[in-house]
Amino acid sequence: MSLTTDQRETLRDKLQQRRIQMVADLRDESISEDGTLAVRSHRGETDDEAVVEAMDAVEIASTARDASELAAIDRALQRLDTPDFGVCIDCGADIEPARLMAEPTVLRCTACQQRFEHQHHTPGGARL
Numbered sequence: 073m074s075l076t077t078d079q080r081e082t083l084r085d086k087l088q089q090r091r092i093q094m095v096a097d098l099r100d101e102s103i104s105e106d107g108t109l110a111v112r113s114h115r116g117e118t119d120d121e122a123v124v125e126a127m128d129a130v131e132i133a134s135t136a137r138d139a140s141e142l143a144a145i146d147r148a149l150q151r152l153d154t155p156d157f158g159v160c161i162d163c164g165a166d167i168e169p170a171r172l173m174a175e176p177t178v179l180r181c182t183a184c185q186q187r188f189e190h191q192h193h194t195p196g197g198a199r200l
């Protein structure tokens with residue numbers, strides 16, 4: 073663990089602020105009055121069914137992205153007070169403090185993140 077107490081508190085602030093913002097966004101966009109996550113449909117805005125479907129698909133994708141970011145923030149906040157925070161989940165090395173400051177929800181060190189992305193992305197075709 074290479075983070076100082078100050079750095080940890082800064083990260084906690086960042087995460088909490090981002091969480092508040094994310095919850096507000098989700099509430100505006102997608103949480104219905106009974107508290108369930110629902111995506112507002114664009115039905116009624118146009119008669120073109122294909123356009124409605126395309127617009128709804130964008131909305132669903134964006135809501136899913138927000139919801140998964142919110143989950144990542146919650147996980148980071150839970151980990152913040154444990155010895156696991158700031159430690160790469162793949163190799164167990166300390167994650168660079170500057171990297172955590174820029175992106176408090178990261179789970180891997182730079183090297184492991186690059187390997188992870190390499191393994192989970194299909195390459196966009198060979199380049200000559």
Ligand SMILES: [Zn+2]
Pocket residue numbers: 160161162163164165180181182183184185
């Ligand atoms: Zn690592």
